[in-house]
Amino acid sequence: MFSGSIPALVTPFRDGAFDEEAFRAHVDWQIAEGSSALVPCGTTGESATMSIEEHDRVVAVCVEQAGGRVPVIAGCGSNDTQVALGHMKRAQAAGAAAALVVLPYYNRPNQEGVYAHFAALAEGCDLPILVYNVPARTVTDISVATLARLAALPGIIGIKDATGALARVAAQRLECGADFCQLSGNDDLALGFNAMGGVGCISVTANVAPRLCADFQAACAEDRWGDALALQDRLFPLHAALFADASPGPTKYALGRLRPGFPQALRLPMTPAGAAARTAVDAALAHALLI
Template identity: 40%
Template sequence: MFELKGAMTAIVTPFKNGKFDDVSFRNLIKRQIENGIDCIVPCGTTGEAVTLDFNEYEKVVGTCVEECKGQVGVLAGAGSNNTKKVIEMAKLAQSLGADAILSVTPYYNKPTQEGLYQHYKAIADAVDVGVVIYNVPGRTSVNILPDAVARLSEIDNIIGIKEASGSLNQVSEIIEKAKEGFSVVSGDDFLTLPMLSIGGQGIISVTSNVAPAMISEQYDAFVAGDLKKAKALHHKMYPLHQMMFIETNPIPVKTAVALMGLVEEEFRLPLCKISNTNKEKLKTMLKEYEFLG
């Protein structure tokens, strides 16, 4: 079973002239691997997954698996507010060779805690690979609580949770209540180090699209017991983390990667290009971190 830990990248999905740009995508993945990232996470929030049709989803996940094969893991996003649709996506990702599935809590429907339990149980029952819960209440209006997560942790192939509630209290309670071996990873770049310090197992990062080496170094430093280095990297990257969320994710991070010459600056509605003011701020910061030129 896939082990959920380490420095992982919620990778952007590049588009060119309205279509998935597989050439740029492969180059992005190669850059991530070369800079020490442990796992690629395609078709998540940062990958504009909700704008991909089923055929595009298959291409993105399939391309990611091809590039990562034998090198790093693939944790494929498969999220929807329709359980049946998630199961179809999860089965497809499994058939394409993804190591595990990352599935966001159903948005808009606002299910109860029991509904969330039944939703994830149905997904886990439908596939053989690992299933990772993704909790991000700021985007979904749903917060899966520690008791429900603990129940789900008893299901063999529900292996962990990407926690982006922003609450260290909630993270602590999940770690305390969940089955031994259940992995909790950060979904907030800002909270990577605090979460590692209380028992978290890694980060699914947005910032690593821009700075994979630094994100990887921070995780490796913590695991090696070099807390001084891990703390220094936390503070060094903090302004960059802030800049990645100056507008709705993934607008800033994709713009940054485009400014670095790695993808086209192309989004799908309802997302649009970053404001000129924020773009100038982004350029200035990328220069300060020596990511341009």
Template identity: 45%
Template sequence: MFKGSMVAIITPFRADGSVDEEAFRQLVEFQIENGTDVLVPCGTTGESATLSYEEHDQVIRACIEQARGRVPVVAGTGSNSTAEAIEISRHAKEMGADGLLLVSPYYNKPSQEGLYQHYKAIAEAVALPQILYNVPGRTGMNMQAATTIRLAEISNIVAIKEASGDVTQAGEILSKAGDKIDVLSGDDFLTLPLMAIGAKGVISVTANIMPKQVKAMVSAIEAGRWDEARALHLKMLDIHNAMFIESNPVPVKTAAALLGRCGDQVRLPLVSLQSASLEKLKQVMGRYELL
């Protein structure tokens, strides 16, 4: 349902810390103009953890309004509170979101049964296509393949963003439930390996600054042009890695600022990119002729 080159779009802030909606709308246009297939606001890269309820609604609404149906909008509405996730998800549906991205509950560290019941409750409460999001590095626990396979039986759970870094786990999901749930790469540097075994695309960080190139690689894979895809994958590895020289989204937002697309402000407890990391980022961006 949702496939191809998808962007986990950043949320720009003004100098006073408020959401810069004008810059955000310009970022949406930049993505659509460069071939991005799906917009994903209010994910990890969009600093969802420090957005208020009102700001969540503001960003999702702005994304939907600016996209004007040209590409789908999958709203990040996850929370470590099931009731809260349902509330935010209902708001996104009311505003016209095409789908939901739901991060696994963080901090609580639920059991696999707890994860199942969490996602089942949201699916039953909100009639929208839903993408599970497994990111152990952020949540403190891994959603096992068996749990994902079990959740695949729920009709409006349509995909999982796999950011566990475990290609074997993704392969198990595809082998046992690939006809019921799509796998999407949650790591730019694993897009090609995961798509090689059947994943349908990527929810990308790098696409914030290089949407055309990410789209080109995904399109090459989809068309079976493997030599071209492999060359693009290897060519982009350094920039993918540079997006994680410090905690996401600090490097990618800094990169977007260096390109003049928005400010580099992040919210505490995140801080601006440290000077040594900034120099490394500039060097890498220079090699890609971005600066």
């Protein structure tokens, strides 16, 4: 089971292309700072603006650079089941430990369609699957009942839950079983999520504060809730500031502040963080004692 602080990695770009050297350095830093796994090609990694070839290359580089030190959960989602399956097969061939698969977006399938999508992926490839539920982006949601049906399949091992509905953690635990891996997709709710049975977070903030996020998750896992609350308070302004403008603009700005030379370029339609967001990030980094 995956657990702990798992960064949804940004993808550095330079002159419009994937900056492999900067990405490899980011992977090394994340591992050295205590991240327990890595997620390339998620939302924060700007996968929506990558070609299929770029997407697969980023996953392969992540696996290669991690070198078995931590597992890699490859972003493999698509609103086209066959495209998602292709990503899964190539991620598995590259050495990924699991696939993170977002619910089909834009198409707006019903619950039977959601089930059929994931069932087809599980049947077509034996790479373990984490369902990624983020209705604010996909419009589509997965019901607890549908998730429980999927949890009965051998290939569906858990969920990244970014619904913001903490009661889902208890409901999903009761329906899917205690061994079903529940990871928060919201940094700001990770404390409550873990208290209700979650085991970690696929995190945006961990890009910027990997050690603090790892320490926070360790405190939760060890039932040191007072320590976890103190770390939550230290990180909370940063959780908010990284979404003060369209993500991952503020996150790349923050990385530029902490790691001079880190590429801050984004791909259209994403644009750099505005002045108000940059001010919020600077204040949050200071509050977290990172600058």
